[in-house]
Amino acid sequence: MKKYNIAVVGATGAVGRTLLRLLVKEDFPISELTLLASARSAGRRIEFRGENLIVEEATKDSFHDIDIAFFCAGGAISKEYAQYAVASGAVVIDNSSAYRLNPEVPLVIPEVNGDAVDNHRGIIANPNCSAIIMLMALKPLLAISPIKRVVFSTYQAVSGAGNKAVSELEQQVRGYVAGSIPEAKILPSSSDDKHFQIAFNVLPQVDVFADDYYTKEELKIIKEAHKILNDETIGITGTCVRVPVFWCHSESLNIQFERFVSRQEVRDTLMNAPGVVLYDDPDKQIYPMPLDYYDEDNVYVGRIREDHTVIGGINIWIVGNQLRKGAATNALQIARLLIDKGLLL
Numbered sequence: 637m638k639k640y641n642i643a644v645v646g647a648t649g650a651v652g653r654t655l656l657r658l659l660v661k662e663d664f665p666i667s668e669l670t671l672l673a674s675a676r677s678a679g680r681r682i683e684f685r686g687e688n689l690i691v692e693e694a695t696k697d698s699f700h701d702i703d704i705a706f707f708c709a710g711g712a713i714s715k716e717y718a719q720y721a722v723a724s725g726a727v728v729i730d731n732s733s734a735y736r737l738n739p740e741v742p743l744v745i746p747e748v749n750g751d752a753v754d755n756h757r758g759i760i761a762n763p764n765c766s767a768i769i770m771l772m773a774l775k776p777l778l779a780i781s782p783i784k785r786v787v788f789s790t791y792q793a794v795s796g797a798g799n800k801a802v803s804e805l806e807q808q809v810r811g812y813v814a815g816s817i818p819e820a821k822i823l824p825s826s827s828d829d830k831h832f833q834i835a836f837n838v839l840p841q842v843d844v845f846a847d848d849y850y851t852k853e854e855l856k857i858i859k860e861a862h863k864i865l866n867d868e869t870i871g872i873t874g875t876c877v878r879v880p881v882f883w884c885h886s887e888s889l890n891i892q893f894e895r896f897v898s899r900q901e902v903r904d905t906l907m908n909a910p911g912v913v914l915y916d917d918p919d920k921q922i923y924p925m926p927l928d929y930y931d932e933d934n935v936y937v938g939r940i941r942e943d944h945t946v947i948g949g950i951n952i953w954i955v956g957n958q959l960r961k962g963a964a965t966n967a968l969q970i971a972r973l974l975i976d977k978g979l980l981l
């Protein structure tokens with residue numbers, strides 16, 4: 637089997653670390669692995685398959701002979717370096733939002749629109765983590781009936797904002813127990829003016845606000861869902877909320893189909909949906925919870941019920957590990973798809 641030269645930009649971050657663990661777990665065919673991060677981390681060692689690899693500073697010259705470059709370092713870094721990776725002959729799989737809405741860049745969830753990779757021109761974008769989790773359940777449901785409208789409410793883990801947000805929650809909880817809560821410096825958004833305590837709180841702001849007072853996270857979900865489904869006629873709106881949970885995003889969806897749809901139809905459809913696990917038995921208090929999916933790639937769905945206030949209304953509850961299916965797993969699936977389709981030379 638052919639082996640590939642892989643670069644991971646942002647190898648020290650939350651997504652990068654998750655990706656490294658998956659490359660090992662899935663025995664991905666790697667010839668050489670190059671770990672890249674900022675100058676701050678250059679020289680650090682990361683253990684990979686029994687070897688101590690040294691992290692290098694990412695520069696425009698980091699991509700010679702690289703076949704696949706996974707970018708997990710934020711939009712600014714992708715915009716700065718992805719072009720050099722492509723020029724060197726690598727395929728870039730980008731976890732940031734830098735290229736997601738670029739019409740020339742495929743935005744891909746393999747179970748939903750895998751064929752979109754066919755026309756790539758060097759960069760393939762991994763969608764927003766909350767959008768991936770929502771669409772894993774929503775796309776199969778479109779086979780039942782067209783959907784008029786979706787209202788989402790997210791309950792997003794702190795790891796969705798990176799390693800520093802994970803430390804912030806941990807330090808605030810420890811501080812609370814010790815008698816004083818350390819100052820908030822990261823959440824709700826490191827680039828915004830004010831920061832609020834996340835421990836024992838919920839923050840109705842994920843990312844910064846746009847002109848229409850939606851947050852950028854909310855707009856990403858809406859716009860990316862339209863692009864991935866190739867359908868802008870579905871009304872999609874919602875609210876994103878950060879909760880004091882370390883791992884896994886949860887989402888409540890209110891879906892309005894064009895015709896009456898029963899709870900049973902939704903259950904039957906999701907039972908057979910790839911990458912989705914039906915976990916729904918209210919009589920036995922069985923429903924998905926984020927604590928259970930730290931080491932999971934699938935998306936779990938429960939609390940399925942008819943919305944009695946509108947014809948065609950259905951409520952569902954979804955939980956997915958946003959570092960896995962919402963980021964690293966999806967990126968790796970895209971890489972495998974490229975190999976399977978012979979799109980990686």
Ligand SMILES: NC(=O)c1ccc[n+]([C@@H]2O[C@H](COP(=O)([O-])OP(=O)(O)OC[C@H]3O[C@@H](n4cnc5c(N)ncnc54)[C@H](OP(=O)(O)O)[C@@H]3O)[C@@H](O)[C@H]2O)c1
Nearest residue numbers: 646648649650651673674677708709710732796798799963
């Ligand atoms: N966290 C999630 O659940 C999630 C899900 C989907 C998509 N994403 C996206 O994935 C990307 C990474 O997120 P994250 O949560 O992993 O962030 P993170 O934990 O803050 O990690 C950021 C990574 O980027 C590296 N980096 C920072 N500045 C750099 C530079 N100038 N050159 C090269 N590398 C640099 C950091 O290296 P240093 O150690 O040197 O600082 C670190 O490895 C973001 O675009 C994010 O939106 C995240």
